[in-house]
Amino acid sequence: MARATSADGTVGKALEVLDQVAAFGRPVRFSELLAASPFPKATLYRFVQTLTNQGMLAFDAERQTYAPGLRLVRLAHTAWEQSSLAPVARPMIDQLSEQLGETVHLAQLDHGHVLYVDKRNAADPIEMFSQAGRVGPAYCTGVGKAMLAHLDEGELERVLAMQSFHRFTDKTFTTAAALRAELAAIRTRGHAYDDEEHEVGIICIAMPILTRTKRVLGALSVTTSTDRNSLGGLDRLAPDLRQTARAIAEEADSWRFPEETRSTHRAGAA
Amino acid sequence: MARATSADGTVGKALEVLDQVAAFGRPVRFSELLAASPFPKATLYRFVQTLTNQGMLAFDAERQTYAPGLRLVRLAHTAWEQSSLAPVARPMIDQLSEQLGETVHLAQLDHGHVLYVDKRNAADPIEMFSQAGRVGPAYCTGVGKAMLAHLDEGELERVLAMQSFHRFTDKTFTTAAALRAELAAIRTRGHAYDDEEHEVGIICIAMPILTRTKRVLGALSVTTSTDRNSLGGLDRLAPDLRQTARAIAEEADSWRFPEETRSTHRAGAA
DNA sequence: GGGATGAGTTCCATTATTTGAAACTCGGTT
DNA sequence: AACCGAGTTTCAAATAATGGAACTCATCCC
Numbered sequence: 001m002a003r004a005t006s007a008d009g010t011v012g013k014a015l016e017v018l019d020q021v022a023a024f025g026r027p028v029r030f031s032e033l034l035a036a037s038p039f040p041k042a043t044l045y046r047f048v049q050t051l052t053n054q055g056m057l058a059f060d061a062e063r064q065t066y067a068p069g070l071r072l073v074r075l076a077h078t079a080w081e082q083s084s085l086a087p088v089a090r091p092m093i094d095q096l097s098e099q100l101g102e103t104v105h106l107a108q109l110d111h112g113h114v115l116y117v118d119k120r121n122a123a124d125p126i127e128m129f130s131q132a133g134r135v136g137p138a139y140c141t142g143v144g145k146a147m148l149a150h151l152d153e154g155e156l157e158r159v160l161a162m163q164s165f166h167r168f169t170d171k172t173f174t175t176a177a178a179l180r181a182e183l184a185a186i187r188t189r190g191h192a193y194d195d196e197e198h199e200v201g202i203i204c205i206a207m208p209i210l211t212r213t214k215r216v217l218g219a220l221s222v223t224t225s226t227d228r229n230s231l232g233g234l235d236r237l238a239p240d241l242r243q244t245a246r247a248i249a250e251e252a253d254s255w256r257f258p259e260e261t262r263s264t265h266r267a268g269a270a
Numbered sequence: 271m272a273r274a275t276s277a278d279g280t281v282g283k284a285l286e287v288l289d290q291v292a293a294f295g296r297p298v299r300f301s302e303l304l305a306a307s308p309f310p311k312a313t314l315y316r317f318v319q320t321l322t323n324q325g326m327l328a329f330d331a332e333r334q335t336y337a338p339g340l341r342l343v344r345l346a347h348t349a350w351e352q353s354s355l356a357p358v359a360r361p362m363i364d365q366l367s368e369q370l371g372e373t374v375h376l377a378q379l380d381h382g383h384v385l386y387v388d389k390r391n392a393a394d395p396i397e398m399f400s401q402a403g404r405v406g407p408a409y410c411t412g413v414g415k416a417m418l419a420h421l422d423e424g425e426l427e428r429v430l431a432m433q434s435f436h437r438f439t440d441k442t443f444t445t446a447a448a449l450r451a452e453l454a455a456i457r458t459r460g461h462a463y464d465d466e467e468h469e470v471g472i473i474c475i476a477m478p479i480l481t482r483t484k485r486v487l488g489a490l491s492v493t494t495s496t497d498r499n500s501l502g503g504l505d506r507l508a509p510d511l512r513q514t515a516r517a518i519a520e521e522a523d524s525w526r527f528p529e530e531t532r533s534t535h536r537a538g539a540a
Numbered sequence: 541g542g543g544a545t546g547a548g549t550t551c552c553a554t555t556a557t558t559t560g561a562a563a564c565t566c567g568g569t570t
Numbered sequence: 571a572a573c574c575g576a577g578t579t580t581c582a583a584a585t586a587a588t589g590g591a592a593c594t595c596a597t598c599c600c
Contacts, residue, residue: 049578
């Protein structure tokens with residue numbers, strides 16, 4: 001999990017510190033951070049200071065703790081909006097979810113892991129950042145495997161090296177070799193399943209989103225539970241999924257940003 | 271808008287570049303960036319390289335453009351989750367929105383501007399990052415004014431200096447003096463309105479979220495249109511809003527992070 | 541074809557910044 | 571009053587950033 005990002009000089013180190021704070025998953029004191037950090041006190045101190053007054057970290061004066069800052073939320077908003085996949089896919093996912101009445105995920109591959117960039121929950125009310133932005137394993141999720149199946153050998157090699165192959169359930173693939181066989185099957189079948197490999201009782205069917213040139217853009221999945229469906233039953237969703245995936249790919253692929261977005265002020269919320 | 275962030279050495283400069291890219295609002299070529307950047311070519315080049323291989327920027331090889339990277343989405347997720355306000359407020363906003371059947375916003379103050387951190391849309395399907403993470407003006411939105419009204423003099427001074435006082439509609443407050451009068455009224459009334467100050471036809475009622483010690487945590491609003499409601503009509507929502515705001519404040523204030531979140535692996539999505 | 545143009549990339553001596561051990565400050569203990 | 575631990579500042583040495591200039595490699599134009 002802890003890939004030594006050390007490179008990229010000072011900026012890289014500062015971002016390493018930022019990741020550290022994020023990794024804690026809760027507000028941290030300076031001293032806790034120091035204990036977990038490779039940097040000497042003064043150095044870490046300066047990084048934390050810098051990040052804080054840049055808004056990348058937020059300091060809670062009352063509790064004397066640091067947490068990732070709001071500037072990240074602002075930046076992520078633009079990242080999401082500008083990504084060629086998520087905004088384009090949005091209306092199509094809306095429609096698919098409504099049409100199927102099931103939970104739909106949209107994911108991309110990020111540093112060998114699955115990053116969920118959007119989600120439609122059939123029934124429940126809205127889920128927000130709490131869901132989009134979440135990271136999951138690639139080797140034992142439907143979307144993850146669907147994407148891996150279409151990487152070229154070099155990329156796949158690199159990505160496989162990043163997998164932890166933790167055995168979540170007794171159906172989890174726990175070796176690169178076993179996974180490779182599964183990926184071959186997925187490639188011929190055209191779509192992937194998650195057969196309770198990540199969580200008992202949870203299954204899904206996933207479809208890769210590929211450009212005309214077969215480059216992987218992301219993946220789409222419908223998730224459900226063994227209570228309500230079987231893997232076989234999910235097959236009937238494949239055509240709809242495939243069609244949506246293709247439509248997304250086509251639009252994302254040909255998408256040019258609307259010329260000139262000079263207006264900083266946009267209407268909407270009060 | 272362009273506050274010269276120059277300070278914080280190399281890290282600050284790198285983040286300045288990141289902001290630049292984000293500010294374009296669309297994928298940019300290196301040369302476009304260069305034209306808009308204070309940095310010489312080689313320097314900018316190295317920054318962009320560093321940010322890219324840190325995942326803070328994403329390079330689209332096909333189109334030769336840079337855009338904010340996915341790492342930001344990951345980081346923002348943790349920022350949102352760790353913020354003491356948004357996760358705590360979530361279920362309460364769900365309930366409020368359902369109960370009122372209206373659109374609810376949750377916002378925080380960030381660098382003098384309003385940052386929307388959550389939203390519930392009464393009718394429409396879900397809106398995601400595209401809404402949360404969005405930034406708006408403080409001086410002409412309900413949530414903005416509600417928060418400004420409860421800053422102490424020093425902070426207020428600083429924040430007012432950051433307002434652009436652009437006249438969005440003919441009801442927009444366009445001077446610090448006029449705004450100060452409005453803020454005093456809000457303070458005595460207990461809540462703020464947006465009376466078509468940002469967008470014609472859009473009105474809202476907003477409630478500050480304050481700690482026991484009267485520190486501003488954020489604000490909550492119900493937005494609607496003049497077609498469906500009048501400012502006076504919104505008044506009937508004040509009690510519910512106030513109660514929700516108070517409940518959020520109380521919980522956020524006393525909130526300690528659940529001890530030990532050592533599990534990197536969390537169940538959920540396939 | 542050739543040569544001019546321009547985007548993107550690399551080089552490297554100079555310069556400015558980062559580094560981190562140690563010293564200091566400041567609440568709270570013993 | 572001495573101690574302690576967390577957080578903060580200092581400063582000479584070590585390191586990394588800087589940016590002008592030169593290079594590459596397409597593309598365009600005569």
